[in-house]
Amino acid sequence: MTEKLHPIVEKAGREFADGKLERREFLRLAVLLGVAAPAAYGMAGLAAPAMAQGMPKKGGIVRIGMRVQDISNPHTYSWIESANSGRQVLDYLTVTGIDNVTRPSLVQKWEATPDLKTWTLHLRRDVTWRKGRKFTADDAIWNLKRVLDDKTGSSVVGLFKGFILTEFDDGQKDAKGNPRKSVRLWDANAVQKVDDFTVKLNGQSANLSIPESLFHYPLLILSPEDGGKFGVGSDGTGAFELVEHEVGKRSVFTARKDGYWGGGPYIDRFEIIDLGDDAAAQVSALVSKQVDMIYQGAISTLPTIEKLTHIQVNSVDTGYTAVARTHPIKPFDDKRVRQALRYATDNEAVLKGALRGLGKPGEHHHVAPVHPEYADIGYLKRDVAKAKALLAEAGYPNGVDVTIDARPQPDWELLAVQIMVEQWKEAGIRTKINVMPSAQYWENWTKVPFGFTTWAHRPLGTMILGLAYRTGAAWNEANWSNAEFDKLLTEAEGYLDVEKRRAVMAKLERIMLDEGPVVVPVWRAVFNFSDKKIKGYKIHPSIYIDAKDVWIDA
Amino acid sequence: MLRYSAKQLLNMALTLFAVSFLVFALNELSPGDVARKVLGPYASQSQVDYLTVQMGLDRPVLVRYAEYMGKALAGDFGDSVVFRQPVSALMFDRLGNTLLLAAISFAVIVPLSIVLGVLAGMRERGWFDRAVSVFSSMCASIPEFAMGVFLLGIFVVWLGWLPGTSPLRSDTGWSLWMQFVLPVLVVTFYDAGYLIAMVRSSMVEVMRQPYIRTALLKGMSFHGVVRRHALRNALITPFTVILLQLNYLVSGLVVVETLFAYPGFGRLMLEAALTKDIAVIEAGTLIAVSVTMLTQLFGDLGYMALDPRIRV
Numbered sequence: 001m002t003e004k005l006h007p008i009v010e011k012a013g014r015e016f017a018d019g020k021l022e023r024r025e026f027l028r029l030a031v032l033l034g035v036a037a038p039a040a041y042g043m044a045g046l047a048a049p050a051m052a053q054g055m056p057k058k059g060g061i062v063r064i065g066m067r068v069q070d071i072s073n074p075h076t077y078s079w080i081e082s083a084n085s086g087r088q089v090l091d092y093l094t095v096t097g098i099d100n101v102t103r104p105s106l107v108q109k110w111e112a113t114p115d116l117k118t119w120t121l122h123l124r125r126d127v128t129w130r131k132g133r134k135f136t137a138d139d140a141i142w143n144l145k146r147v148l149d150d151k152t153g154s155s156v157v158g159l160f161k162g163f164i165l166t167e168f169d170d171g172q173k174d175a176k177g178n179p180r181k182s183v184r185l186w187d188a189n190a191v192q193k194v195d196d197f198t199v200k201l202n203g204q205s206a207n208l209s210i211p212e213s214l215f216h217y218p219l220l221i222l223s224p225e226d227g228g229k230f231g232v233g234s235d236g237t238g239a240f241e242l243v244e245h246e247v248g249k250r251s252v253f254t255a256r257k258d259g260y261w262g263g264g265p266y267i268d269r270f271e272i273i274d275l276g277d278d279a280a281a282q283v284s285a286l287v288s289k290q291v292d293m294i295y296q297g298a299i300s301t302l303p304t305i306e307k308l309t310h311i312q313v314n315s316v317d318t319g320y321t322a323v324a325r326t327h328p329i330k331p332f333d334d335k336r337v338r339q340a341l342r343y344a345t346d347n348e349a350v351l352k353g354a355l356r357g358l359g360k361p362g363e364h365h366h367v368a369p370v371h372p373e374y375a376d377i378g379y380l381k382r383d384v385a386k387a388k389a390l391l392a393e394a395g396y397p398n399g400v401d402v403t404i405d406a407r408p409q410p411d412w413e414l415l416a417v418q419i420m421v422e423q424w425k426e427a428g429i430r431t432k433i434n435v436m437p438s439a440q441y442w443e444n445w446t447k448v449p450f451g452f453t454t455w456a457h458r459p460l461g462t463m464i465l466g467l468a469y470r471t472g473a474a475w476n477e478a479n480w481s482n483a484e485f486d487k488l489l490t491e492a493e494g495y496l497d498v499e500k501r502r503a504v505m506a507k508l509e510r511i512m513l514d515e516g517p518v519v520v521p522v523w524r525a526v527f528n529f530s531d532k533k534i535k536g537y538k539i540h541p542s543i544y545i546d547a548k549d550v551w552i553d554a
Numbered sequence: 555m556l557r558y559s560a561k562q563l564l565n566m567a568l569t570l571f572a573v574s575f576l577v578f579a580l581n582e583l584s585p586g587d588v589a590r591k592v593l594g595p596y597a598s599q600s601q602v603d604y605l606t607v608q609m610g611l612d613r614p615v616l617v618r619y620a621e622y623m624g625k626a627l628a629g630d631f632g633d634s635v636v637f638r639q640p641v642s643a644l645m646f647d648r649l650g651n652t653l654l655l656a657a658i659s660f661a662v663i664v665p666l667s668i669v670l671g672v673l674a675g676m677r678e679r680g681w682f683d684r685a686v687s688v689f690s691s692m693c694a695s696i697p698e699f700a701m702g703v704f705l706l707g708i709f710v711v712w713l714g715w716l717p718g719t720s721p722l723r724s725d726t727g728w729s730l731w732m733q734f735v736l737p738v739l740v741v742t743f744y745d746a747g748y749l750i751a752m753v754r755s756s757m758v759e760v761m762r763q764p765y766i767r768t769a770l771l772k773g774m775s776f777h778g779v780v781r782r783h784a785l786r787n788a789l790i791t792p793f794t795v796i797l798l799q800l801n802y803l804v805s806g807l808v809v810v811e812t813l814f815a816y817p818g819f820g821r822l823m824l825e826a827a828l829t830k831d832i833a834v835i836e837a838g839t840l841i842a843v844s845v846t847m848l849t850q851l852f853g854d855l856g857y858m859a860l861d862p863r864i865r866v
Binding site: 072150153154170182247248249273277278280285286289290438 | 587590591592593600601602603604605636637638639703706710711714716717718719721723726727728812813814815817821822825828829830
């Protein structure tokens with residue numbers, strides 16, 4: 001390495017050499033802090049993942065079954081499906097791969113100051129928009145400022161709040177008459193143009209995950225000339241052009257004729273066909289070869305899919321789960337009742353019954369084995385007698401009657417709830433299931449007293465604990481509060497050394513097992529289906545789909 | 555008859571007005587917030603507030619209703635928040651698809667039911683009658699989704715003769731008419747089962763009438779009796795029932811449309827209801843109610859034409 005390494009990378013390198021830092025974690029840190037991915041793989045002594053299966057062939061059409069949504073406003077996308085349409089035409093500044101490692105994209109190289117407050121982004125100099133203009137720092141800055149403007153309505157705001165945005169009273173009142181808080185850039189120079197190909201982010205506090213945050217799915221880089229709107233014919237730096245788009249029906253993309261800076265695309269045409277939400281319809285379309293891929297698989301269709309010889313199942317283990325979570329109100333205000341709930345649950349049976357074994361049994365503390373700082377504190381075995389005893393101790397010798405709210409989609413969630421309810425019944429926790437449509441559930445997900453809520457995959461265990469269980473956090477749906485937990489979590493977040501973090505994580509996990517508000521039955525594997533002629537496709541834990549990597553072996 | 559029709563049409567206008575207000579009010583009461591829906595569960599409250607003001611949703615419900623009706627009377631049904639396009643264009647397209655499916659199904663169901671029902675009913679308890687009865691009660695009692703999956707299993711997965719979905723595009727490797735076969739088949743089985751039973755029982759009743767026996771005893775041939783004396787009388791009751799099937803065929807095809815990914819009116823309404831896409835819900839409800847009331851009116855008029863004893 002001729003270039004100077006970030007001091008944290010140097011320190012991490014020493015820890016890694018001393019065996020204190022896990023290989024994967026070192027790799028993630030090193031690339032986050034600006035070491036190019038192949039070099040980092042080399043430094044960590046890992047082989048870089050092989051990119052292609054044989055020599056890609058040119059030509060052909062790939063059709064995928066996925067919802068075709070309104071995609072006119074990329075910066076406010078709140079669905080992966082929309083982002084999967086937008087990303088064919090537009091690029092991101094960075095890209096987080098299927099291995100949880102963030103790599104350069106429109107940003108060729110990045111550097112952070114030792115205090116992690118200032119990030120310098122060096123842009124690629126060889127990128128042109130399809131309509132001929134050169135991609136420059138002005139384009140990147142226009143997009144960054146637009147997503148960080150509260151009025152745009154982008155969820156990117158949440159990720160940059162502490163780092164570069166500050167809350168202020170905007171003089172308006174909210175619906176309840178309280179003063180409303182808006183956010184704005186903390187400093188006029190927060191997003192700074194250094195030269196035509198260099199942008200500086202001047203933060204007010206340290207942030208380790210800027211490169212990962214730049215890949216948040218609404219942060220697609222649009223041409224400022226399109227004014228934030230996207231549609232047929234819109235300019236882009238990406239590999240395809242959108243030539244047809246009909247919401248609820250289909251989208252058609254054609255390969256860029258003047259060549260793409262990032263390699264590929266191999267196929268001539270990419271089509272998205274809207275098959276609705278019905279899982280059976282999606283399989284029917286695959287069977288009769290009306291589509292070549294399906295965006296996401298449903299458990300109920302697996303037995304059929306496994307019998308089809310021309311289809312393959314793509315799957316990857318993740319930190320995706322859904323948790324049965326309680327509010328601290330009767331009977332769940334007593335921690336013994338919450339413990340009883342955990343002792344009454346048989347996670348392996350849920351995994352088998354609801355997910356056909358695709359994934360891993362959960363451990364009730366919401367930190368997954370795929371997280372780098374995961375601490376193995378032992379698997380909580382089902383113990384019905386103990387659950388009954390705990391309920392009796394808590395003053396419910398005859399058991400309790402409760403109602404759990406759940407959604408019918410995706411199908412495995414309701415199935416998991418039904419299985420757990422049967423298990424809980426044996427321990428005297430008699431549960432009624434109240435099924436509500438997803439849209440309605442998402443209106444109430446933090447308000448229902450006892451509910452079953454999906455949690456997406458996050459790269460770090462501390463991230464998920466901070467989002468869902470820290471006192472007063474916006475997504476703390478359990479209204480849970482534990483001062484010691486909060487203190488330990490802040491401590492864990494401050495450690496770069498993954499072993500130190502793991503030691504604290506073990507304590508956090510024990511608190512979750514002892515007092516926590518949730519049952520975490522499983523870790524899902526995310527999966528989908530594709531025709532065996534489709535090559536070069538690997539499923540991403542967030543199901544991001546890039547048609548530019550895909551080719552057809554007819 | 556003219557007075558009756560005019561009265562019914564006025565009645566219909568009043569009903570439509572009442573329904574439009576009810577739908578608007580109910581939508582207001584049901585949980586969920588349109589701006590929240592557009593921005594997703596993870597947007598902050600201030601972002602949702604901005605959009606709410608921008609869309610004019612912060613104004614009282616009566617003001618918004620009055621504005622909506624004013625525009626609707628002028629032919630502008632507003633824009634869908636989910637699809638971001640005028641409702642009229644959206645409806646026209648989806649309704650057209652559903653009407654096409656309904657028309658083809660109707661053209662199969664009606665002759666099939668009448669022929670099978672009459673043939674079965676004219677010789678009560680004959681072998682053909684028994685066979686038809688078993689067939690029709692089986693069809694009517696199997697729900698559409700079960701029938702759909704059953705037929706998919708046979709014709710798509712096993713035999714591979716037909717396409718599994720019907721997105722109504724000819725460039726998916728299957729011709730358009732083949733994409734219609736399975737949806738029409740499912741609708742036909744489900745609906746014809748019921749209609750055959752109706753026609754049959756009506757026919758059976760007529761065949762028991764004394765004038766049929768008289769006609770037979772005076773030496774008229776059996777088929778002549780059926781054609782000249784039984785048929786018209788036997789079709790009076792089923793006539794209304796047949797017209798009522800139009801309701802089902804226009805607004806009740808949700809299951810079939812979802813199962814076969816058919817871009818129709820029922821699926822559009824289902825999704826609109828789940829996303830609180832009020833402009834679509836309003837327009838769709840008004841269409842469904844109009845269809846119901848118009849078929850009732852035509853049913854009454856047709857009834858009069860068939861049976862001279864009935865006067866309104």
